[in-house]
Amino acid sequence: MRDILTIVLKEIWELKHSIKKLYLLFILFLLPIIFIFDNSRSLIPISLFPLFFVCIIAVGTSGQIAYNAILGEKRSKTLEVLLSTGIAPYTIIIGKIIPATTIGYILSVLAYIVIFIIASFSKTFPLLNINWFLLIIPFFLSYFAGGISIAVTIWAPDEKIAPMIGTLIIFSSLGILWYINSIFIVSNFIIFMFLIFSCALITWLAAISLKRIPLITKI
Amino acid sequence: MVKFENVFFSYNKRDLVINNMSLNIAQGQIHGILGHNGAGKTTTFRLLLGLLKPKSGLIQCDGFVSEDRNFPRGLISYMPETIGIYEKLTGFQNLEFRARTARVSHSQIRPKSKELLKSLGLLNRAHEMAGYWSNGMKKRLSLACALICQPKLLLLDEPTSGIDPESLSIIRQILKKINNQGTTIILSSHDLNSVEKICTHISILQYGKLIYTGILDRNISSLEEFYLKHTKKIVKKIFMK
Numbered sequence: 524m525r526d527i528l529t530i531v532l533k534e535i536w537e538l539k540h541s542i543k544k545l546y547l548l549f550i551l552f553l554l555p556i557i558f559i560f561d562n563s564r565s566l567i568p569i570s571l572f573p574l575f576f577v578c579i580i581a582v583g584t585s586g587q588i589a590y591n592a593i594l595g596e597k598r599s600k601t602l603e604v605l606l607s608t609g610i611a612p613y614t615i616i617i618g619k620i621i622p623a624t625t626i627g628y629i630l631s632v633l634a635y636i637v638i639f640i641i642a643s644f645s646k647t648f649p650l651l652n653i654n655w656f657l658l659i660i661p662f663f664l665s666y667f668a669g670g671i672s673i674a675v676t677i678w679a680p681d682e683k684i685a686p687m688i689g690t691l692i693i694f695s696s697l698g699i700l701w702y703i704n705s706i707f708i709v710s711n712f713i714i715f716m717f718l719i720f721s722c723a724l725i726t727w728l729a730a731i732s733l734k735r736i737p738l739i740t741k742i
Numbered sequence: 743m744v745k746f747e748n749v750f751f752s753y754n755k756r757d758l759v760i761n762n763m764s765l766n767i768a769q770g771q772i773h774g775i776l777g778h779n780g781a782g783k784t785t786t787f788r789l790l791l792g793l794l795k796p797k798s799g800l801i802q803c804d805g806f807v808s809e810d811r812n813f814p815r816g817l818i819s820y821m822p823e824t825i826g827i828y829e830k831l832t833g834f835q836n837l838e839f840r841a842r843t844a845r846v847s848h849s850q851i852r853p854k855s856k857e858l859l860k861s862l863g864l865l866n867r868a869h870e871m872a873g874y875w876s877n878g879m880k881k882r883l884s885l886a887c888a889l890i891c892q893p894k895l896l897l898l899d900e901p902t903s904g905i906d907p908e909s910l911s912i913i914r915q916i917l918k919k920i921n922n923q924g925t926t927i928i929l930s931s932h933d934l935n936s937v938e939k940i941c942t943h944i945s946i947l948q949y950g951k952l953i954y955t956g957i958l959d960r961n962i963s964s965l966e967e968f969y970l971k972h973t974k975k976i977v978k979k980i981f982m983k
Contacts, residue, residue: 525842525845526843529839529842529843532839532842533828533831533835533839536830536831536835536839537828537830537831540830540871541830595830599826599827599828599829600822600824600825600826601826601827601828603788603793603820603822603824603826604820604821604822604826604887605843606791606793607791607793607818607820608815608840608843608844609811609813609815609843610843
């Protein structure tokens with residue numbers, strides 16, 4: 524736990540230096556303003572809109588912030604030193620995912636608030652019933668996206684293709700989840716358990732990749 | 743302190759990067775590892791740190807097997823050739839982070855950081871982002887980061903490459919001082935002049951093979967001649983074959 528906090532602290536120190544870019548990212552929570560316009564002929568059912576947008580915001584923000592977590596270490600050649608300190612790889616991974624997840628989650632909650640305000644004024648859009656599932660799902664999706672970004676940057680030989688592969692995997696996973704949900708009408712609890720399992724799996728995969736990194740790439 | 747027993751290592755199936763290395767480094771030595779580019783110096787450090795696993799053989803450090811990576815925190819500290827500091831963090835933040843990873847107690851972090859930065863001539867710029875510093879200053883900060891946990895074993899990969907004479911002199915003084923306090927130092931370098939001035943023992947690596955290990959003989963006219971004499975013998979042997 525102490526090591527996770529150490530890594531989180533370092534990530535926060537680094538993020539502080541990119542605070543202007545983060546302010547720009549925070550504009551994302553205004554994305555649901557699109558609801559103001561008439562969307563009755565939309566391909567996506569109107570009842571799914573809130574969750575759809577919040578998921579996109581959570582996944583997009585967290586995924587983008589996490590890309591730099593390992594890439595930055597690779598660029599500054601500090602990964603070798605970090606691994607030599609004796610901190611367990613899974614601790615490094617969790618410590619690096621947490622700040623990205625937190626920012627992604629905060630933006631999602633802000634997006635919910637925007638949706639709630641719009642819904643209370645709009646005649647076409649139904650008022651959103653915020654329950655535990657709607658509040659928890661962006662957190663796990665943020666963690667999952669952050670984990671994918673980190674795992675991909677460990678394996679990718681070129682930093683230019685890493686975001687492309689990461690985005691592809693993240694949105695494909697999200698698509699599969701939507702598809703399963705729409706076909707089988709899975710209960711919220713099963714989706715919740717599936718997300719926890721996915722987060723644990725991606726942390727494990729990233730951690731074992733990090734152990735082998737001196738052999739995978741020149742660090 | 744450090745023991746290599748018949749160690750073999752290769753990144754792929756064909757080329758051996760470390761070829762049957764057996765080496766003993768006693769406590770209190772300043773051991774210089776010399777060799778051409780690609781001789782296996784950095785790989786030796788990575789093996790010792792447990793970042794790489796040998797194909798065969800045993801590597802031990804203070805009784806702990808390197809492969810298991812179960813060293814107590816702060817036993818070994820490493821300064822890579824590529825500096826390895828966080829450029830977006832300030833000097834103090836870099837030191838605090840390394841101290842936290844080595845589990846240095848919170849109350850000691852600030853005074854120790856100040857003391858180290860002062861001795862390395864960096865205290866007046868310690869609140870600035872390290873990215874704005876010169877190469878020599880970054881190298882000194884990297885050394886400070888490696889020293890913050892007061893390690894028993896200090897591994898330095900090319901500590902003197904690409905730095906100004908002033909920084910070089912400061913680094914040499916610090917290394918001698920901490921060695922007198924009981925820290926064993928292993929350094930790799932191409933700078934034979936510095937090795938001659940600092941080291942008590944040397945090892946010469948060539949194409950992954952240890953061709954010489956022993957006390958640095960102060961009677962030899964120059965380390966450069968000694969080094970070339972040993973390496974040329976091996977080159978001749980290879981061509982004769």
